[in-house]
Amino acid sequence: MSKGQETKERILQQTAELFNKQGYAGTSMSDIMQVTGLKKGGIYNHFQNKDELALQAFDYAVSLISYRYRIALLSKRNAIERLQGIVQVFVSYIDKPPLKGGCPLLNTAVESDHTHPALRKRAQEAMNSWYDMIRRVVQKGIRRGEISSDIDPEQVATVTIAIFEGGLMMTQLHDDPIYLKRAMTHLSQYIESFSPR
């Protein structure tokens, strides 16, 4: 990696966390300069403007999360085990969050939905690809007879994401892991019920 690429990567890393904690509207250029230790020109060398940086920082944050899912799914073939592996990634947010400040997808979705069309579109795409990953695990599980055929893959993808995001929000708000843990206990039991009888 060239020196320029290294600097760019470091800016993305530092600002992804800053945006995740403070939001896009709540993060100023001077916050960005402070956290990176760079002057305005040093940042604009790599990104046209704050918006361009925000979009790339979001993609960077999403890549950190996607990586965890890929690792978690790598060693598991059975669909129920794969879904439980996803739950374990969710649980890992308690002790080893991919980045500080909660889930970048939730944070960005909530902030952008009425204010920032470009960022919202990114959040929609990230949500769709996450959703499709879960949906496909369920579909494949049904085809292989590992999951009962009366389970609706769209329903599972929706419930899985909803309960994780809601539980994580409660844990972030109260700074208490119990909420996400309870949400994950429920999700895990729900997934166990998919086995064909």
Next chain:
Amino acid sequence: MSKGQETKERILQQTAELFNKQGYAGTSMSDIMQVTGLKKGGIYNHFQNKDELALQAFDYAVSLISYRYRIALLSKRNAIERLQGIVQVFVSYIDKPPLKGGCPLLNTAVESDHTHPALRKRAQEAMNSWYDMIRRVVQKGIRRGEISSDIDPEQVATVTIAIFEGGLMMTQLHDDPIYLKRAMTHLSQYIESFSPR
């Protein structure tokens, strides 16, 4: 209501929706002036500063929601029916949201948790009182034999709020009611499973 109180009420109404859509950091004094049609002085007559207005606008938004729960619970005695009544309030966000921009509790929780201690405290209190309402419905249901005694009231309160907030976030992000509907189908089935066998 005096003229002054009427103006204050109207400012709260208009800015509650504005904050709910744009966030606190994303809402400027000039946005507030524009939506209320008032000059800065006209707003400062009623609120010391933007922060004071934000806190009161949040309380106002929460009062709109609490009102719906009170109405929904008024006519129902059985605990399972009461919980399903709460689900019906959630479903009503699709066609008749209490205010535009999604759930003020979710929005405020996500925005304030790492940035705004006073607003975060308000969100924590609102979350606690909502949580306690659900928890108490379950506890009373268990005492009355309407809900199986192996159901954990804290678990139910957590799952109920998490799945609603997560489902609503997805619906807001995609501007599609299907996500909240699916989340509510799941919640409703979960609640039905509480009946003693």
